[in-house]
Amino acid sequence: MEVELRHLRAFVTVVARRTFTAASRELLITQPALSRTVQQLEEAVGTRLLDRTPHGVELTETGGELFERLSGVLRDLDAALAAAGGHAGLRVGFQWALPDPWTSDLLGAFETATGARVTLLRRDDIVAALHSGDVDAALVRGDVHASGITGTLLFEEDRLAAVPAGSPLTAGDELNWSELSAHPLVVNTVSGATSPGDWPPGKQPARVVECGSYDEWLAIIAAGRGIGSTTTSAAQAHTHARVTYLPLRDAPQVALHLLWPTRRTSDPLLRRFRELAHSLA
Structure with a gap:
């Protein structure tokens, strides 16, 4: 069987969302259809990629290696398609209420300066979202120490x-x-x-x-x-x-940090977002 883009997106989404239920909602397909798609990918590569558990899914060793490679490939593909279509943007994750009007001012300044659109995405596990490429950057309170993640202090709140x-x-x-x-x-x-x-x-x-x-x-x-x-x-x-x-x-006080994947430090949109975040802090 020939591997198609839908197989790769299905696999990456299941891993990122941790359950077939959550992934099927995001992909707008039924769980049985999603399961078949992932099984087809496993048949194509000739090995099991995921193990189902009572709490969701776990990656096999091979699945982990494939996920790490695919996350970057699909992220770059999405960025290339967005740029080609004139829809370049930045996905910024957060866990709970963001400081306002500071956040609104930052998003407005960034979109005016770059012409790129910012999408805010609420995610409980910010580190996982950054590693998977689900978000490009994140605004997080408190200290976060994780491999492959770089951050900068913006300001502190009472x-x-x-x-x-x-x-x-x-x-x-x-x-x-x-x-x-x-x-x-x-x-x-x-x-x-x-x-x-x-x-x-x-x-x-x-x-x-x-x-x-x-x-x-x-x-x-x-x-x-x-x-x-x-x-x-x-x-x-x-x-x-x-x-x-x-x-x-x-x-x-509570520190507000901006985090991003270390591998994307030189990304021009991320760099401009960091500069504006500091200037408005």
Whole structure:
């Protein structure tokens, strides 16, 4: 069987999305059809590329090697087609609420300066999205250390405390950072900017309530199961009738970084986006 572009895109999308269900939604085909397409590719190369697991898919050794090569090939192909059609653009990933109006000003300045379009894509696993080529760059809070990823600090944001409405803590106008550790701390372990390690040893929160997204984090605090900390821009973007935000004294700031694949450091569009991001920071 001759390998076609659809086989390669199907395989790369399944790996990037981690499940056939998510990949089929993105590719707008049924799961059975997607499975057949990946199986056809495996038959063509003569070996298994993916293993199904209860949690999704895992790459075989051969599958991992093929995915690494194909990601760059397909990304370059898409870029070439976009440039040929006059639709060059930049895909910028993010995990949760971006600071505004800074983000809007940056996107507007970039599109005016380059004529290229920016697409914002929400992704929980930013490192995976950068490695797979799903996004070209990413705006991320906190520190990220990963092989093949380069980053630069743009600026730092102040924090606010998030407490259940009606809590005795809302009686004051503000809280001290050290006060938060005396209460159950709600932590978004996937993309949050707060962790017990933000407090010195011996002064860390005795109880931590973990969750996996910003929406879950907000709902848990609203239910009165703990308190948390977030950035001022996120608090402005995500309000909740049962959550009160209070200023925090002596709280460490949250860094906003721009990340990109090291292999694409010389990309002219990425370079211009970095320059504008710094100039507006």
